[in-house]
Amino acid sequence: MNSPSSATPLVFVTGGVVSSLGKGIAAASLAAILEARGLRVTMMKLDPYINVDPGTMSPFQHGEVYVTDDGAETDLDLGHYERYVNTRLTGRNSITTGKIYESVIRKERRGDYLGATVQVIPHITDEIKRCIDAATEGFDVALVEIGGTVGDIESLPFLEAIRQIRTERGADKAMFMHLTLVPYIAAAGELKTKPTQHSVKELRSIGIQPDVLLCRSEQPLPDGERRKIALFTNVSEKAVISAVDLDNIYKIPMWLHQQQLDQLVIERLRLEQKAAPTADLSEWLAVVDASEHPIDEVTIAVVGKYVDHQDAYKSVAEALKHGGLRQRSRVKLKWLESEDIEREGADKVLAGIDGILVPGGFGDRGFEGKVLTAKYAREQGIPYFGICYGMQAAVVDYARHVAGLTDANSTENDRQSPHPVIGLITEWRTSTGEIERRSEKSDLGGTMRLGLQEQRIKPGTLSHRMYGKDVVGERHRHRYEFNNRYRTQLEDAGLVIAAKSMDDLLVEMVELPQSMHPWFLACQAHPEFLSTPRHGHPLFIGFIRAAREHKANEGQAGGKLLKEANA
Template identity: 60%
Template sequence: MTKFVFVTGGVVSSLGKGIAAASLAAILESRGLSVTIIKMDPYINVDPGTMSPFQHGEVFVTEDGAETDLDLGHYERFITPKMHKANNFTTGQIYQNVLRKERRGEYLGKTVQVIPHITNEIQNFIIRGAHAAGDPDIAIVEIGGTVGDIESLPFLEAVRQMSLRLGANNSCFIHLTLVPYIPSAGELKTKPTQHSVGELRKIGILPNVLLCRADRKIPEDEKSKISLFANVPINAVISVWDVDTIYKVPMMLHKQGLDAIVCKTLDINPKPADLSAWEEVVEKLENPKDVVKVAMIGKYDLADSYKSLNEALIHAGIHTGHKVKTTFIEAEELEKNGTDCLKEMDAILVPGGFGKRGTEGKILAIQYARENNVPYLGICLGMQLSVIEFARHVCGLGGANSTEFQPDTPHPVVALITEWQDRTGKKEVRTEDSDLGGTMRLGKQEVPVKAGTKAHDIYGDVVAERHRHRYEVNNSYCDQFEKNGLVIAARTQGENLPEIVELPQNDFFVGVQFHPEFTSSPRFGHKLFNAFIRSAAKYRDEHHKE
């Protein structure tokens, strides 16, 4: 039977529950246990697919096409199993499911209430997540939000009930809390943690472990004080301090015995942990051969908006022996001030995104990369904009654009399939009155790669990556593109849609319609990003080496 570890957070949000849960999972996996992680989000949105990157950060996409919380990206980067739709659910999904059942009469006319109907449904979703993962030894359940928030209460009540139903030694509660340092007092303050644990105890949850976040190591005196007032053994008060890389966290937690406490609480005795792979990752991170500078031309300046992409570049540095220094450049600044700021860069990357704002600045950066043979990688929108730039400045198609940004463009080189192709009898990609959620090409898709291309050198015969987009490169223009030197290195089967484009006359100029960042990990890296960073290092040696 699967045993469950419930991870809650207190005092403030953004303390790193996702990293803590993923790190614990990595340690337990290294001990030979099968593990999955489930994230419960307390917002009423059905999923984060239509939420602003400024508010929520990136949307992570699973192999089966679920648009999920970004923490699922952390989970996949730390453990071997892939996440799926069942690994993330929201308050919106819970209420949606309960209301459907009520409309179908499944509650036999009873009054539908938060307790027991909502809390039972939450438990069903948790069990569903573990079952979908193959009923692993341990399921770690991260509860979004902060203890004390109204919206989190049904989740907390549900896991309290669930722990009773599971019985002794089948559940463990870990509470992540803040121990702030007050400079004017010159000391760490434990009172917020005491209050946070008090809130948990009021609703009947007694934490087995406290993970205490601080900007420094917590001394034994403060640990002892927390132990006394929170009624948690001192060895279960674990210090989690700021580190220069999240990939040190598994070793930090293991050295303080977190996995041993969890295993004892769950009454299991697996083999000792082997974190040598993580130690190797950290060793490579801390001892790079040199630095390469990558310009990321984006429009969302929130750090979490490009979380997986930033991590993928770090992973490429690990596997190529370089420290990747990523400089975020606001696309609108290029529109105002030109591309001089790109002259010191070793490579240029344009990520995915939605909406017209900043697109002309991104096109300027792409033109600069193409004309100056600067290594270029375009992802999703970055590929589409590279096609638009090529259409305008190489093919002579003045005013070429995407119908997403200019519906009346004279040359719709990027558009919805329904805008250039008769789709009679087939399911349309999107209609005018359709919801925004669920109208995209989503999830993993396998596509053959053309031999003799750079993409084939990187991926081999088949590329299998994840998608999140509505608009496609317009097939009606592809012959013209190819006559002018753009190589379409991969096309989808069936609809024959461009998946990868490249310019063979450049050392590295590649655009991909998918999101390779979702499949990169620190231990295994990613072939495409590795090739990109190697090309950036070559460019640096030729142009910027002192």
């Protein structure tokens, strides 16, 4: 464990009153400003649930499972973090109660505690502190978000651990930022500060005095309410920050910077010598300008199976918007259930769409709707972007309806399929037995393929034009693969295998030649995890550009038909 003098300065972010106030966005926005001041910043999430990670949790309940380079399945807040700061995070940046207890119990079984009674204090809290040290070492400053709401019983060990850190390191090495709610009561016509007062009282009852309050409200916090909150919570008035509702989340860094939150943190943690005197927020200003002054708009259909809970596709939604930002195009998302396409038909459900994206997923529910979606996009010439399960659906469609492989399917959905064009790699063997040489990391045992892996892209393909590179790295999260036994047959039918794993054994990307379709591309990886608002991602940028061109061409064709009819 780091000594107090060498430890990375920490900003602990807690939340009160109600959940879903936006701790993750607020913390990421502050991190973005500090990074714009020249500081090396990292972020961390402490989640109080007992699951070891969210990998087995329902998307309907938990939302998206975000994957890091090292293959960790983490909370979606790490996606917010990586979209706001340039630091690439790892599994060490996402800690759950389950991970902590799993580690402590493993140590106890090994006898590491020499027969001592294992307790929440000090053993659990010491393990939390050790994990915080491991994730934040080597940075100028780290922001650590504690999940849940103050007052929840399950988050108490985390709160006790950060209280101890503050006591051990001192005020110039650890500070507390508390996000709370100041509701507006329309009937009374005023903002109410009492919930904030009670939330801080709850926090102080466990030994934590906040240094900064972020007060979430529908309108800017008046000076009178700011002074009242400062008086009743023992927080400096200048440290009571108005976290007003904004119409664009990318404005938040500028809003917090205007209230000098970054300067307050720098002064409190004595980072003046490391930080630049001013923050260069020009990239964020450009993002806001592009989002508020679009030159056109496209409508993208996202055809999935969890669309009633859109957080399950959070990174996909953000990456699509980022693709539009890079060319000043507003991206309007139309969320569609794949089962609706099975019931009502693609012609009806997908009418008037400029581009179609089919994201990842698991299980047979709605899969046939995804296959029908890929078929419709292929036959109608609509730009199609398939991700993970979306690629597998496109391969199944092509096998059935172009290559003549009737009843082709994935063994995930039909283990008796006569043509399993998608399957676990343990279910098929190549003619020369390369499968036996696959590395354990890649998927020898048929388990989940996770994390960043490189792939080689075929020159002259659409994929190569999008990336402009021969080799790229993308993050994965899937079990099933393109069945190598069908490579030659599908290529002979016109399908282009555009990218393969570096050992040439796994198909990573497929596409249609432009002689057959203007923009039809699908990848086994999840490129949405590497998209940011400041830089976008080449595949999403290319997809939105294709959707814009499709819309323009459709408009020209419609205008031509109208002129011919009038004539």
